[in-house]
Amino acid sequence: MLETMHDENSLIRKIRRELQARSGSRSSPLRLGIGDDAALWQPISGRDLILTCDWFIETVHFRRDLHPPDSIGWKCLARALSDVAAMAATPRCFLLSLAIPQSHCGKWLDNFLSGLRRASQTFGCAPAGGDTTRSSKILISVTVIGEVKTRKALLRSGARPGDLICVSGRLGEAQLGLELLLRRKSAARSSITAIEKHLYPAPRLELARQLATRKLPTSLMDLSDGLSLDLRRLCDASSVGAVIEEEKLPLPNAVGEHSSRAIRLQAALHGGDDYELLFTVPKRKLRHLPSALAGAPLTVIGEVRAGSRIVLLKSSGRRSPLESAGWDPFRGSAKGS
C-alpha cells in the first residue's frame, strides 16, 4: 500500500528499509548506516580511500517522462562507480542525496530504490546514509567511497609519448541508445543493446582491477563525456598529445535508423555515457594485452605523442585536429559540430 502522507522521517525509514534490509548477508564495512547523524565505517589498513561524487539531475542528465525510475536508480550509482573503476579501485559504500517532489514519494520512489538496490548489490557497494529534501525537480547526488592498495591507484597523469591508446567495449553505443529512446518516446522493455546500455550502464570495475593487476596501464580514466572530451583531459593531465586512427575505433552496431557509418562514427568520437575505460599501455607490453578481458573487448585506437595536439587520422588518410565536442553541461552537447 502506498503511504499517502510523507515527512522526512518516514521517507528515511522507507529508504533504509528498501536499501538495507534486503542487502542480505553480504559482509558490510559499515559499523553504523542510515539513521544517525552520520555513517561510521572502518577502513582497512594499508589501503587508500577513493572519494568521488556525481550529479544526476532531471532535464540535465535524464527526463522524468522518458527514463524509467529504476533506470534512474541504477544509473545514478553506476555513474559514480565508474569513477572508482577509473582509479582501478574497489567500491565500499555510498551516500545518497535525494531531492524529489512530494508526489514522487510513492510508486516512483519504490521503483527508483529498486534499481538503486540492484546496482548496490551487483557492484558490492553498501548504502551508508544520505540526505533527503523536497524539490520540484528530481535532484540526485551520489558520493561513493572506495578503497585501493596504498599507492596503487591508476591516475590520468601517467601517459608517455609512444604509449598505445586503448579503449574497452564499443564507443558511442549509449549515445545511439539515447537517440533511439528519444525517437520512440518510450523506454518500454527493449532488447536493443544500445538502449540497455544507455539505461543500465555497467561500470568496468573488474576490468580495471585486472588491468592494474597485470600492470599494463600507465594511465587510466573512464569515458563518461565522450572520447574527444575525455581524451583531452587525459592528455592535459599527462602533458602529452595523441593521434587517434578513425579506422580502428570500435563503432557501435548499426540499429534501425542509425545505420550509417557517419552517424556511428560521430557517436564513437563524441557520444557520452558509455562508462568504458580509456587507458594507455607502453608499446613493449602490447603482446601482454589480451583482445578481451573481464568480458570487455579491448582495442588499440591510437598513440600518445609529445606536445599537446590531438589529431584524428581519417580513413581517407587526411589528418585533422580532434575537437573536444563531447558532453559539457556548461556548453551543452556540441556533438558533431
Next chain:
Amino acid sequence: MLETMHDENSLIRKIRRELQARSGSRSSPLRLGIGDDAALWQPISGRDLILTCDWFIETVHFRRDLHPPDSIGWKCLARALSDVAAMAATPRCFLLSLAIPQSHCGKWLDNFLSGLRRASQTFGCAPAGGDTTRSSKILISVTVIGEVKTRKALLRSGARPGDLICVSGRLGEAQLGLELLLRRKSAARSSITAIEKHLYPAPRLELARQLATRKLPTSLMDLSDGLSLDLRRLCDASSVGAVIEEEKLPLPNAVGEHSSRAIRLQAALHGGDDYELLFTVPKRKLRHLPSALAGAPLTVIGEVRAGSRIVLLKSSGRRSPLESAGWDPFRGSAKGS
C-alpha cells in the same frame, strides 16, 4: 578579471585555484585532490571514518536575493560539519557537488568560494573534489569525511531514563536572525548576533570533542531542525521519552521587533539552523558538567524518562505534549502551530 566564457574544465580549474591554492601549508590527508577521476586519501589506522552529506538548495534552504554568496559558501560546509560534531569526530576533507546557472560563474562564484574557503580553513576540512554542472537553480550538496577513534563516536541512541538533557548555546537565535533578515530584505553587514548566527553558523566541533574526552554524554546529536523535532529523533533512537522545562530553556536575546518572550520561546522550541548540540548526561555526572565549555554555555533543560512521550513542563506548572514542529522539508515549517 572575470572570465566570460565558462566550460566545465575552466570551472573546475577555478574551484581548484580558489579552494586549494590558498589553503596554505596546513598538512592535508589528501594524496590527490581536485582534478582526477576521484580524490585519494590516506586514513589513519585505529580510526573509524565518519561519512555525511547535506543538501543546501535555493528556495528550500536559502534565497538568492537574500543570502550573500559568501554566507552560502560558508554555511553549506558548516551545516555538514555539524553532523561530524554530532558524532564527536574530527573533519578531514569534503566533496562539493555544485550546480549553478551560467550567469553565476563569475562574481557570485568568487564570493561563494571565498566563504567556503574560509569555513574550510577555520574548521580544518580540506577540499578533496566534487562535481559541477549547470542548473537554473543553485544546488549544493556537500559530503564530509571525518575521523574518530575506533568505537568512540557518540551516537543518538545511548540516552537512558534519568539522564539529564542538555544543550549548548542559545536556542532559536538563528530563527530570529532569519526573521529579521526577511523583514529587512537585505543582509547588509549587521552586528546583530542573531543574523550573524543565521548566516555564518559555527559547528560545535571542539565542544563535542571536549565533552567526549570528559566522557560526559550518553548520547549526542546536533540541533539543525529545531529542538522539538530533533529531540524526538534522539528519543526514538534511544527508545525513551523526555520532560523539558520551559523555564530552563536558554532563550535568544530580545532584538528589535522580536522582543516578546512568547516569540523567543517559540523560536527556542521549534526554530531550526542553530547547529548547537543536544546531549544527555547521567545525573551522577552533573557535578562534572561545567557551565560553559569551548566557548559555549551549557544548560540542563530537562530529563530523560521511560516510555516515548515528550512533555513540556510550562512556566505555569501545566504539562503538555511537545509536538514536533521543527523544520521538515516535506511538511514545511510548522513552527508555532
